[in-house]
Amino acid sequence: MAGISMETCDSLNFYKYLCQRIGSEEDVKIRRLAFVIRDIGRNNTFITSGSKGEGLNLNGSDIDVMFIDRCAQVYESEAEVVIEGKRLPFIMYTEDTPPCFTQLYLLTHHQNQELVSVSVSLLNMLDKNHLGYAFSSELYKLFHLSNAYRSSKIHGPCISDEFDQHDLAYCLKCDTWIRQAKPWISRPRTAWPSPELISKIISCETLTTILKNIYGQGINCFAFSETLQDYQNQCYEINESIISKNNRCLQHFMPLYCNILNSGRVESFSRLLYDFLHHSRTGLSKGLFALQISAAFKVVPVTTTYPYSSTNRKHYLMYKNDLSHLMIGLHSDAISGLLMLASFFYVAKNYLASLTVLTYTMEKYTDEIIYLRVFNNRSIHYIKQHVVKLTNKEKLHTILKSLTTCSFEVDHNSSIVPQELQQDVASDCTIFHPLPFAHFLRFLCCYHLHDISSSRQSLQQLEHVQWTLSEGGTLVSHPDSLNTVIMCGIAHQLLGDIHSASHAFLETAARDKNNETSAASRLYSLF
Structure with a gap:
């Protein structure tokens, strides 16, 4: 950096530090756009604000929602x-x-x-x-x-x-x-701040002193910042390859994407479609819109309760309506949309179709899949080579779809909940971890097809997954961790092993401090 002043050199280094710490201008733009699209799909009542709403994902910062x-x-x-x-x-x-x-x-x-x-x-x-x-x-x-x-x-x-x-x-x-805000609409922006505002700032002696001290310190003023105090200890890369840039972008965006998906459902697909068709201009916004639109369509069968009807025509229309929404919802992530489709076929007693979808789902559920409900940056670190390959040839929304899965979430009396789990959604929605739910659903299909050998094999896989996810102890995420043990208990009960079923329900009831699950009532019904 020969010929560059010390102040300019410090500024460039600090800019590179900020890119490493909070992401580049592009990273910030992606995060902000993702939150805006999310808010559009939430019936115009939620506005994400604060630092995260502005695209800044700082350590320790919370999510502010209006x-x-x-x-x-x-x-x-x-x-x-x-x-x-x-x-x-x-x-x-x-x-x-x-x-x-x-x-x-x-x-x-x-x-x-x-x-x-x-x-x-x-x-x-x-x-x-x-x-x-x-x-x-x-x-x-x-x-x-x-x-x-x-x-x-x-x-x-x-x-x-x-x-x-x-x-x-x-x-x-x-x-x-x-009235107080109307001048903001028409005033020339080059006139800000106004002489009156400057006079008010100058008249505030304490504020003036603080500003003078900060200006005198230059960039060193950030040494007292809890968030940015370590900038002087960082090394700065002048050049960055496209692959490492995309990889960094993904690492900066994934934690926020996890927060977005876990902050509530996207339900207003009509508003999403309207804004997608009339206001989406870039490939990035179209890709993020596509993910959210798919997620919104996927929710429809989950939240829909149809009135009872004895006519075949009504049942057929309801079936086709749910199926069309679920097919669009397949594109929201790698796994959960497929599981909803498999569960839909199971409820319709089309067990062979459900098993076909489940077989394909299990093939896709590799070690590279990230479960967003318990996401942390180590999740990406473990699959770094796979991420590098994806960022070398795929766009961001394609990477997000192929890398991630949400939980399997269902509402009270949803049309895709297996009868065996209706008790767990009797009064409220609940969630299931996608992997154990897939094994449980396969168990149910085989059980109703009277394939007891395959049923026992699926139960063994379900219990192995439950132990693996909890590392032999207790899962950190509720209620999906508790529901996993409940599914093991239901499977044992269906096979006639009451002792193992009661043990599973008892274990879950002991851990269910807030009585959020059906464990206690299921345990009581066994005796």
Whole structure:
């Protein structure tokens, strides 16, 4: 770097360090795009924000999600109110508030008609004063905390989980640009910051002192950053091959992709299709859209409960509808879509078709497959050579599809749940690890085909997989780990081995501290 100033050299080195630590500009763009597409598929109520939403996957950072509360609507003035269903209209009041803050008042009457009857539950989120019913953010958070998991807690404006990995902020939305924000639309961007803003910054002596000190330290100011303090100890590669670049990109993106898939289902495939057709311009966005669209189609048979019908025509139409969705859902990942199809055939009592799909699925379930529910970076390290081969010739969305699998997730009374597992989804959804579920489903097919020898062989494979995944102990992921042992118990029970079945159910019930599984009730039914 001859002829380059010390400041420029430091800046270039720091840029390369950031590329190693948080990813390149392309990595950040991919992460941001993936979250945006995910949000599109979640019925327009979720907005991923914070550092991860901006594409920055920093160690220790949580996932920040804004949830748009559709029960309320905010207006700047009473004149703008439009009555929409049963949404509660709130009016902004900024007279006695600091800059960037507002009070919200519930509009109970509009144009001489009563809009809202203030119920007891609504009163629990409002404060009464001389202007009427004022919205209380503190009471609002306490209301949502009461409906969250028992281990959740209030963290600033958010509801957080016990491990501080997810922050959920419940938000009320105003559909128009408020008066204070309108200048942002038309002002020339080169004029920022304005002289007034500069004056305000200068008038803040403490902030000015901090900024001067940071400027004087240059890049060394990051030595005090918990996240970036080790930048001086890093080595910097000037050149990077395409293969190593793609491999690094995958390593940076995979943890976030895992978070995206584990953060909830994509259900609104109609919105995904619309945005895919009208707004997707690049190959990258089209590939990521394709993955999410497939995942959304795959969910339809999982969440669908059909009304009882005795006509063959209705059953045929339902069968064709589910089958068409499942065929599209095959392209979401390597394994789970195939398992759903196999389970669909099993429920339809087409055991031979189910076994055919299962045979193909087991051939694809190699050591290179990454189970995203318990993903960590070591998962990629173990299959590094395979990843290098893929990144040399495949696009990102193809790599993600061929490398990963999600859990097998089913809802209450889903049309693809085997009858033997209906008890496990009697009141809520549950998940199964794909590999043991595949062996269990093969056991069921062989059992109903009266192939007892193959049934016993499948049971042995199921128990071997259960032991292997838990390394002879306890799996770290619930409830799929507990459901694996339950499947072993069901198989033993069907074969008449009540002793082994009761042992499996007893073991699971002992580990099921929150009574999330059917283990206790199954154990009770044996006696």
